[in-house]
Amino acid sequence: MAEHTQLNDAIDIRTTTRAYDPEAIAEDQARQLSTTIEAVNTLSGLHLQLIRDCPDVFAQANASGHFTNARNFIAVVGPKHSSEGKERAGFYAERIVLAATLYGLGTGWVAGSWDATAAAAHCSIDDDEELYLGITIGNPQEHMRHLSSAFESLSAAQRDHRDSISVEEAIPGMTPDELDSAPDYLIKGVRAALKAPSAMNRQPIRFSYDPQSGEVRAGFAPEATGDHLFNDLGIAKLHFQIGAGGGTWQWGEGAPFIRA
Template sequence: MSYTQLIDAINIRSAVRRYDPAPIDEDMARQLDMALDAVNTLSGLHLQLIRNERQAFGPAVDSGRFANVANYLAIVGPRGDNESREKAGFYGERIILTAVQRSLGACWVAASIDREQVERHCSIDSGEELYLVAAIGYPEHHEDYAQRSYEDVVQVQSTHRTSKSFEEFTRSMNDEDRRLAPAWFTAGVEAAMKAPSARNLQPAWFSYNAEDGTAAAHIDYQAQDNHAFNDLGIAKLHFQIGAGSGSWTWGDGGLFTRQ
């Protein structure tokens, strides 16, 4: 089963921790590498697809938290740069949604990995660091999902997610502000509510400025951890896809302009 719209991928995406042992085929790997090349050129990041490497997730597989992880994205970028961490979330999630469109599964991973093994198998240039990784591959029992309708898969996946409420995602707005906000803002927030985040903290929240028609994304500093900027980037991408069109400026408080 494949999905033509990125919003479809958002709606059916969930964190996949158990994988089919079948390797990613060469054509699929070539498509992902092409997408990575484009993203790296655009963002200045150094995201890489590592295939057929089981040692990085060895401890997580041994503990039962994951199964059959043999492929992952290594998320590499400039050392100590929060803007690049945000871009890593934004563009890394773009790659993951592309993979989901092609019936692959993925899971962002901040811990549960052997970082030394990842660093041994990926390329890290001078001035760069490994931010985190994302497991990727064919989900366990993926053939069963291929027989299901889109609506059925959405329903199943929705039971696997927990999320803060819409009100929590728009914490600075009152009920009247929310009622008067345009439909694209509501759709953007609803898509961001489905975004993955480290330890499911969901530190990003959004506001709408009726005077100039812009939205803003913020970090909840009570819920943040070391991956807050990565989570902010992921949430911004989901919002942008849900809103339909437009672009963000980077950073905490970055503005979204509808196009």
């Protein structure tokens, strides 16, 4: 039986939102988000920021139909040229995405479908920092209908939202017998990781498990390429940690998971 926690619920219902209601984010929601972002920045050493009412950043994407009414974003800012910074950004910014999901807001990670130069002009970025990515945020179109939907309906929509690789594909090299006898937390963690967003939905993260030592590690699929692999790694690690019911990851590709 799956653990029932708020963060697990958020994983089960989160989908990428492309169509937003033109209504502004409510002030109480904005305050909740800002408080969450401040706490996450303190923990992570990042410089995440909520930027509101900047339609110029998404003018072309809105005009093309890639987005509808996108105008707010979370700026994912961290240290320059830092793979660990990008991994931390994926891990901690996705924590904000899940919080926003619980607040009833829609979100979507953004890499290329925005004007990054215009976005940076709205942000506070120190000389030793860079803008990694953005996360669109706002009320989903027809959000009152969305908020009134039953959890089961939202969860079903998440399952049908996109194709996904299997647990077996996500833990390559394990035999069927090894999978059958694998600890429950491993399977729950991987299933949660498979619900994580990734660039172009490539799902480039793979897990390994050593039955002798009980050690779990996360890294990249052999064929994985792209600018956002470490960001994807951080996001997948957070989802795994939540699904597993606790524990701590070390940073880096191939780094181990320390079971709580």
